[in-house]
């Protein structure tokens with residue numbers, strides 16, 4: 430899936446642990462990479478007055494160019510980061526005002542990467558993302574947790590990506 434995969438990162442630290450994991454993955458696979466913090470993505474708005482921010486344009490680019498989407502998030506308070514949750518909330522735009530782009534997600538696949546300092550990732554961490562994939566008729570490709578400690582990224586887990 431080399432050329433049709435994008436890793437989308439939502440971390441508050443643009444050069445932090447999640448970035449380090451993403452960098453290893455990109456180096457190994459050649460996947461494309463996008464840091465959500467480099468885009469202007471406003472919170473979900475019932476009036477869709479934010480529809481001229483970067484979200485719709487980015488998602489049009491994603492559905493046109495990629496079949497496999499990897500979301501990468503640190504574990505913040507047992508859950509995905511606020512940046513990642515904000516991005517996922519905006520998928521609602523794809524069901525309400527940008528339906529054609531939303532329909533194009535069908536049949537694509539979704540995978541989740543989490544990063545923290547320990548191997549103790551909450552078992553419920555991935556469930557909302559898995560259910561989101563199911564709701565959007567995307568194929569769920571599972572969750573891999575990367576504990577980052579002083580010994581660095583666990584090499585064998587890179588094999589699952």
Ligand SMILES: Cc1cc2nc3c(=O)[nH]c(=O)nc-3n(C[C@H](O)[C@H](O)[C@H](O)COP(=O)(O)O)c2cc1C
Nearest residue numbers: 440442445446447448503504505506507544545546
């Ligand atoms: C706001 C915040 C909340 C966190 N909550 C958790 C948590 O619930 N469980 C955990 O294991 N680590 C938690 N951590 C630690 C981070 O998961 C860990 O430091 C991670 O590697 C940070 O990735 P980053 O450098 O991409 O931000 C938290 C860190 C922050 C900043």
